[in-house]
Amino acid sequence: MVVLLRAYYFVQDHFFALFRPLEFLAPLLIRLYLAPIMIAAGLYKLYHLEDTINWFNHGLGLPEPEIMAYLASYTELVGGFLLLFGLATRWACIPLMVTMLVAAYTVHWDNGWFAIAPSNPATSTAKPLADVGVPLAQQSLENSVQVGKRLQRARELLMEHGNYNWLTEKGGFAVLNNGIExxxxxxxxxxxxxxxxxxxxxxxxxxxxxQARGLVEAKNAAS
Known part of the structure; x- marks a missing residue:
């Protein structure tokens, strides 16, 4: 057993060492993925600031909705640009994470996990959890059955009364669940x-x- 473990870790350490020069790609791609999402969300809120304030006030019941609207807008906008350029990245992540938590709790929590409701229980990611008896997952599968029935009925109506091919040429229809996903x-x-x-x-x-660490080291060396 010891020989097998040594061989395994020897191969693993040397194999993955080949990829160390490319370690920068993972955080870079995450930044490039998140930055436009945050920037677009912040700009939308600022362009529709009155609607955002009203939504925060009457829709979500948040305290100080005007202040919250400005905070959310500029957190996403400025944070998105900081992620894009990789500047103060760790600091930028903190308010952005708080924003995501607030959004998950106030906007999406009551709608469950899925952003788009699965319409086929057999392929739903909730199925493995439902198979082992997780109640919420079982409820999700039951919801998928109902979603599937409604989508099928919607397709039938559109095929009978609408230009279905034109309506679906840019993508199929789905039921927005608006969960925390x-x-x-x-x-x-x-x-x-x-x-x-x-x-x-x-x-x-x-x-x-x-540069900063180089200056500190040079100053320490000089002193």
């Missing part, structure tokens, strides 16, 4: 950046940190 996914990605940082080479953090 996207907010949770963005939170996890931000949490990853919080621990890893922006990555080497293609981030301002890397170069600023290199």
């Amino acid at each position: 996207f907010a949770a996914t963005y939170f996890i990605m931000l949490l990853t950046l919080f621990f890893t940082g922006a990555g080497r080479w293609l981030s301002l953090d890397y170069y600023l940190d290199t």
Whole structure:
């Protein structure tokens, strides 16, 4: 057994060592994925600021809706640009994660997990959990059955009374469930950046940190 373990870790350590020069790609791609999402969300809120304030006030019942609207808008907008350039990345992730938590709890929590409701219980990601008896997963599968029936009826109506081919040429119809899936996914990605940082080479953090540490070391050496 010891020989097998040594062989396994020898191969693993040497194999994955080949990819260390490419470690910067993972945080870079996460940043490039999240940045336009956050920037677009922030710009939309600012362009429709009155609607955002009304939604925060009457729709979500948040305290100080005007302040909250400004905070959410600029957190997403400024945070998105910071992620894009890899500047103060870890610091930017903190308010963005708070925003995702607030959104998940106030907007999406009551709608369950899925952003788009599955319409086929057999292929739903809730099925493995339902098979082992998780109640919420079983409820999700029951919801999928109802979603499937409604989508099928909608297709029948559209095929009979509408130009179905034109309506679906850009994509199929789905039932928006508006659950916490996207907010949770963005939170996890931000949490990853919080621990890893922006990555080497293609981030301002890397170069600023290199310069700053070089200055500190030079000053220490001089003193």
